[in-house]
Amino acid sequence: MIDYSKILPEKVVKMKPSGIRKFFDIANEMDNVISLGVGEPDFQTPWTIRDAAILSLERGQTRYTSNWGLMELRKEIANYLKRRFDISYDPKNEIVVTVGGSEGIDICIRALLNEGDEVLIPEPCFVCYDPIVSLCGGVPVPVPTKAEDNFRLTPEALKARITPKTKLLILPYPNNPTGAVMRREHLEAIAEVIRGTDIMVLSDEIYSELTYSSSHVSIASLEGMWERTIVINGFSKSYSMTGWRLGYACGPEPILHQMIKIHQFAIMCAPSTSQYAAIEALRHCDPQIRMMVEDYDMRRRLTADGFNRIGLSCFEPEGAFYVFPCIKSTGLSSEEFCEKLLFSKRVAVVPGNAFGASGEGYIRVSYSYSVEHIIEAIKRIEEFINTL
Known part of the structure; x- marks a missing residue:
């Protein structure tokens, strides 16, 4: 009989399963459940x-x-990023097409970290x-x-939180789960701290199109930040293409050369069918994005207002498609609240x-x-x- 505890790596065994999927899986086995738990667009992928x-x-x-990735797609990604966010990348060696934004995050972190490097999250x-970060031998901070x-x-x-061991800052805005957005003035303040150091930035911008009260700004567009930033983006959220599993990573060639x-x-390589579909998305689907964003904006205000009305204070999110109401007034922990509410x-x-x-005392609602x-x-x- 094999003793698997002697075979499996300790750092893998210690990993906790996703807290998002836990309640979703329970809800799937119950009747008459309304799930607001999974961050997936309810729109169909546009027909075109x-x-x-x-x-x-x-x-x-x-x-x-x-x-x-397809050169034709990489050229369209470069065109899109330039016209939407004023950041320029050479499609030949500064853009790689990935299996979702998730793979982009993974290979970026793996390409940058040495054992013991600290990552600010x-x-x-x-x-x-x-x-x-932990699987790579880094230290999440x-x-x-x-x-x-x-x-x-x-x-x-x-x-x-910066120390001599700090290697990377992850900048996940617009934010999941809070819906927070970093406007230009907020990013400038962060850039001022980072300039003059050797700290790299992973800017996860998967929700970049889902901003409501301001336009998205990439930290890579700020002075002195392009050369130290890897931008991660994709098609799942903006184009309602979650199951197509297609994203991309952009950054300086010396970093991309290691990531590739x-x-x-x-x-x-990423799925070829998804890549051909993404070319069409970038060329012709701006109107569909605007339609979805307008609809999300209405739901955003409806949901935030609803929670404030029933006494669970909720700041109005400016991006993504989540609200993050505070449940501290109930006296329950976040897990107790969610479990009792579900059952x-x-x-x-x-x-x-x-x-x-730091998310304790809150719940995420999509x-x-x-x-x-x-x-x-x-209700x-x-x-x-x-x-209660």
Whole structure:
């Protein structure tokens, strides 16, 4: 009999499963559940994108592409980033097409870290950064953000966590789970701290198109920041293409040259059908993005107003498609609140501590669901807190 505890690496065994999926999986086995837990657009992928994918299959365009991705797609990505965010990349050697933004994050971190390097991670944040850093032998250093700062990273909080071992800052804005956005003036303050150091920046901009009260600004567009920033983006959220698994990473060629080696051996190339579909998305789907953003904006205000009305204070998020209401007034922990709500009122949301210790006392609610579902969920949550 094999003793697997002697075989499996300790750092893998110690990894906690995703707190997002835990409640989603429980809800899937229950009846009459309204789930506001998973961050996935409820829009179908636009037909013009699907048609482009179908046409590529009919043409038999199903072979491996370049490890970097189709040159035609990389040119369209470069054009898109220039016209939308005023950042320039050479499609030949400064853009790599990845299997979702997730792979881009993974190979960026793996390409940059040595054993013991510290990575600054603003929290609350998406669940993948900490475990990837740990698997690479790096040291995750959480940088708590606060509701009174609208969950933005402040230069003071950043300075307090920098040490001689700091290698990388992860900048996840617009933010999942809080919906926080870093405007130009906030990014300038962060850039001022970073300039003159050897600290690199991983800017996760997967929600860049989903901003509401201001236009998205990439830190790579600021003076002196392009050469130290890897921009991660993709098609899942903006184009409602989650299952297509397509993203991209952009940055200086010396860094991309190392990232592509990891990509070659682990992945080979992103799915060719998805790449042909993405060319169409970038060329012709700006109107569909605007339509989806307008709809999300309406749901955003509806959801935030709903939670404030029932007594769970919620700052108005400026990006992504999440609200992050405070549940401290209930006297329950985040996990207790979510578990009791699920079993008593059949509403699934995600505990804030799934996104780091500083998320305790909050819950993440996605409004990428129908208005009817949002209204009914808030009604049930109000009934729940009235019983406490």
